[in-house]
Amino acid sequence: GREWHLAARPQGWPTTEDFALVEAPVRQPGPGEILVRNEYLSVDPYMRGRMSARKSYADPYELDKPMLGGAVGRVVASQAEGFAEGDHVLHYFGWREYATFDARTAVKVDPDAAPLSAFLGVLGMPGLTAYAGLTRIAEVKAGDVVFVSGAAGAVGGIVGQIAKLKGAARVIGSAGSDDKVKLLVEEYGFDAAFNYKNGPVAEQLRAAAPDGIDVYFDNVGGDHLEAAIDVLNLHGRIVACGMISQYNATEPTPAPRNLAQIIAKRFRMEGLLVGDHYDLQPKFVEEVSAWVRSGELKYRETVTQGVDSAVDAFLGLLRGDNTGKMVIRLAS
Ligand code: NDP
Numbered sequence: 220g221r222e223w224h225l226a227a228r229p230q231g232w233p234t235t236e237d238f239a240l241v242e243a244p245v246r247q248p249g250p251g252e253i254l255v256r257n258e259y260l261s262v263d264p265y266m267r268g269r270m271s272a273r274k275s276y277a278d279p280y281e282l283d284k285p286m287l288g289g290a291v292g293r294v295v296a297s298q299a300e301g302f303a304e305g306d307h308v309l310h311y312f313g314w315r316e317y318a319t320f321d322a323r324t325a326v327k328v329d330p331d332a333a334p335l336s337a338f339l340g341v342l343g344m345p346g347l348t349a350y351a352g353l354t355r356i357a358e359v360k361a362g363d364v365v366f367v368s369g370a371a372g373a374v375g376g377i378v379g380q381i382a383k384l385k386g387a388a389r390v391i392g393s394a395g396s397d398d399k400v401k402l403l404v405e406e407y408g409f410d411a412a413f414n415y416k417n418g419p420v421a422e423q424l425r426a427a428a429p430d431g432i433d434v435y436f437d438n439v440g441g442d443h444l445e446a447a448i449d450v451l452n453l454h455g456r457i458v459a460c461g462m463i464s465q466y467n468a469t470e471p472t473p474a475p476r477n478l479a480q481i482i483a484k485r486f487r488m489e490g491l492l493v494g495d496h497y498d499l500q501p502k503f504v505e506e507v508s509a510w511v512r513s514g515e516l517k518y519r520e521t522v523t524q525g526v527d528s529a530v531d532a533f534l535g536l537l538r539g540d541n542t543g544k545m546v547i548r549l550a551s
Pocket of ligand 1: 542
């Protein structure tokens with residue numbers, strides 16, 4: 220099977236030269252192991268961090284070793300109790316066609332409950348990120364005005380819609396194209412949205428939020444964060460989920476210049492790591508899958524084909540080529 224290795228640690232924006240597609244033998248499972256043929260691979264922004272040597276919340280990828288990432292696949296051989304050939308599993312040995320690993324690190328998924336790719340997106344890690352950030356960190360409540368950046372992405376699109384479903388008075392989103400803005404308003408039910416490439420974020424946000432905002436769900440950092448602080452209401456909450464505008468920076472990035480407003484406004488800003496919130500998983504799956512089934516929560520995916528497309532999918536994700544969750548479909 221083919222697998223992607225990190226060939227070099229990117230400086231600034233990664234390029235295709237930083238990766239290598241390698242043919243590797245398929246290993247039969249030993250005791251307690253399963254062999255899985257992957258059907259969907261996930262590419263996610265946090266992977267950019269793992270390509271650097273600096274230790275962050277996830278360990279750096281090793282050079283010239285297969286990369287890790289979320290994936291869903293079908294068990295083709297099992298030496299593990301409770302896993303049979305034909306079962307579908309969610310696991311963390313993505314970026315490759317076949318994986319042999321300890322079955323205890325896999326979670327069975329039901330292919331009849333949802334399309335398999337949904338377990339990497341709306342019903343998976345990005346969905347839980349949105350749910351935990353809004354309900355637990357922002358403690359969103361009826362009447363709140365909520366602003367989310369990266370709003371047409373995997374996490375952001377779910378954030379805006381859950382906020383509405385939880386009774387937010389007004390939901391505002393920003394995204395990087397006019398088509399994405401249209402999707403937010405016309406399909407996802409956002410009350411307002413703007414293209415951050417069309418003008419200064421601060422001006423566009425102020426126009427979209429004449430009465431200020433109570434919650435900012437930050438996927439972007441930088442100008443977006445500064446603009447959100449400016450319009451935040453008294454006792455506002457900021458969920459620091461991601462700062463994708465800085466992931467490829469080669470120089471230290473400026474702090475929000477208006478951070479002193481934290482005092483007068485008594486706002487709270489708290490980091491979110493999805494890994495801390497898996498205790499919410501059953502509640503999240505129950506609530507969100509019901510909304511998906513009823514059509515109250517919509518989601519999009521951008522799907523590329525074949526393991527060889529994974530690097531282009533990842534680079535495209537960093538540039539904003541995706542609408543909704545970016546996934547790679549492998550032939551099944
Ligand atoms: P997305 O599906 O949102 O894809 C990334 C998007 O980021 C792109 O589509 C692009 O959309 C946008 N983007 C890229 N560069 C910029 C920029 N300079 N300014 C503004 N937007 C930019 O990815 P996810 O939903 O998976 O992740 C969203 C955020 O959440 C990321 O910051 C990620 O790191 C974070 N995250 C954090 C987790 C945690 O536990 N803390 C867990 C999961 C995700 P556009 O066209 O709009 O520019």
